Amino acid sequence: MRNTNIEILRFVLMVAVFIGHTIVLGLDFVDGQVGMYEYDGNMPTMLFLCSLLTPATYCFVFISGYYGIKFSFAKLLNLLLWLIIVAVACGGYHYWRGETSWYAIYSSFLPLVHNRWWFVTAFVTLYLVSPFVNIAMQHFSRKQAIGMLMLLYGILLYRWLFLVSNAGSSFAGLLFIYVLARYMAMNNLSLSKRNACLLFVGSLVITTCVACALFYGLREHMNPVYAQRIVFQVYAYCNPLIVMMAVCLFFFALSFQPRTVRWLNTLLKTNLFIYLFTQGVGIVSYKDMATMLRENPIQYTAVAGLIIFASLLAGHIISFAAYWMVRGGEMVFKRIFKKILKES
Numbered sequence: 317m318r319n320t321n322i323e324i325l326r327f328v329l330m331v332a333v334f335i336g337h338t339i340v341l342g343l344d345f346v347d348g349q350v351g352m353y354e355y356d357g358n359m360p361t362m363l364f365l366c367s368l369l370t371p372a373t374y375c376f377v378f379i380s381g382y383y384g385i386k387f388s389f390a391k392l393l394n395l396l397l398w399l400i401i402v403a404v405a406c407g408g409y410h411y412w413r414g415e416t417s418w419y420a421i422y423s424s425f426l427p428l429v430h431n432r433w434w435f436v437t438a439f440v441t442l443y444l445v446s447p448f449v450n451i452a453m454q455h456f457s458r459k460q461a462i463g464m465l466m467l468l469y470g471i472l473l474y475r476w477l478f479l480v481s482n483a484g485s486s487f488a489g490l491l492f493i494y495v496l497a498r499y500m501a502m503n504n505l506s507l508s509k510r511n512a513c514l515l516f517v518g519s520l521v522i523t524t525c526v527a528c529a530l531f532y533g534l535r536e537h538m539n540p541v542y543a544q545r546i547v548f549q550v551y552a553y554c555n556p557l558i559v560m561m562a563v564c565l566f567f568f569a570l571s572f573q574p575r576t577v578r579w580l581n582t583l584l585k586t587n588l589f590i591y592l593f594t595q596g597v598g599i600v601s602y603k604d605m606a607t608m609l610r611e612n613p614i615q616y617t618a619v620a621g622l623i624i625f626a627s628l629l630a631g632h633i634i635s636f637a638a639y640w641m642v643r644g645g646e647m648v649f650k651r652i653f654k655k656i657l658k659e660s
Contacts, residue, residue, distance in 0.1 A: 317576040322379060323584045325569040329372040330590040331624060336369035337595060338620075340551075342606025347481045347548050350540040352531060357610060360528050367523040370551045373435065374484075374493045374562035377442075381497025382566065385446035390642055392443060396428075397638035398592070398631075399436060403427040406597035415598075432596045438487040442494055449491070453498045461499050468492040472554035479545060484553030492554075493562065500563075507564060509571035516564035519557040526550055586631025593627040 339362060344351025355362065407424035410416040423430045428437050453461060469492055476483035483489075500506065507515070527550045534543035551558065594600045600623060609616040 317578075318581050319570075319574045320577040320580050321569050321572050321575065323581050323587075325565070326376060326379060327584045327587045327590075329376045329565075330587045332369045332372035333376075333591055334594050334620065334624065336366065336372065338602055338605045338609055338616075339365055339369070342602035342604075342609070345544070345548065347545050348541065350544055352544045352547060353535055353540040359531060360524070363527040363531065364520075364524045366551050367520050367527065370553070371558050371561035371565060374489070374553050374559060375565045377439070377490050377493045378497045378562055378566050381494035382501045384450055384498065384501070385443055385494075387443065387447045390646075392440075393642050393645075394635070394638045395440065395443070397641055398589075398634055399427045399433075400425055401634050401638065402589070402592045403432055403597060406593075406599055410598060433592065434485060435490075435591065435595075438490045441487045442490050445491075446494070449495065450498070453495065453502060458503065461495075465492070465495055465499060468495060469554070476549065476552050476554050479549055481545075482552070483549070484555075484558075489553050493559070496559075496563075497566075506570070507567040509568060512564040512568040512571065516561050516568065519560045519564070523550060523555070523557045523561075583628065586628050586635055589631030589634070590624055590627045593630065594623065 340346055343355055343362070345362075345366070352359070403424035404421065407416065407421040411418070411421055424432075427433065428440060431437050452464075456464065468488065472484050472489055472492060527547055530547045530550065531543075534546060538546075549555075553559075605616065605620070608619060
């Protein structure tokens, strides 16, 4: 049975991604914009929140790596149906409102081809190669596994140090964190609750301080676009401090006494839909959410809570529909196959 503590962590991570997107995308803190230097609020607080929330994505993948992905065609088909249903439903909604064309609905049937969600595209690719990665990790010596980790991370660091945008936000980044988690799980490497807390807090403080130093140090001497690019690189997923915080979050949750609460596990199993409905499909306006966060945090909390609850609920409906679509397709396939065998 699934450890409910880890399921709660997955849910918290998806909420953290949502809040992080509210800040980074809603306030134009991303590379190529100048939102950091146009923001007239408490900038150190915003940079602290970015430092706190950014590790969520890698931590989510680290969980999958630590326990290992069990490849299944049925699970893969279910996931693909989730993506198609969400993309088509949201595309149809925008078409009904006159905000898009038929082509947008057509492209919704191929959400991975059109990279509607970079994370899901990369994760599905990771899911497809996971059986080969798992086998390789079982046959690698410790020296070979460390060499593989160094190679993967070296590629990410090269891109990061040369200020390549979104360094670590790629299949290579997810593959690295997955392999790191498999290596730690297979060699019984872990962090105690105390060490996880100390390392997380230390990395959080250093990340925030570096970001603040760069923000205030560069604003008088550099074009805002380039200055923000450098500051934003602090929050690249492959930043060693971000990776450290992602790992610490997992081991902190793992350090608690395992427990199984079936109803809570069932409720939270659709946590990925929080990401699917709030990113890449135009349902949530991060600009509006960011304005709400600044002007009325209580209202933001209420609206965000409603969005999260609605995403989980819709996720259960879509998950149920996808399950029976896969089961139905499987039954039809079996009948056709038996008929062919009889005729032959």
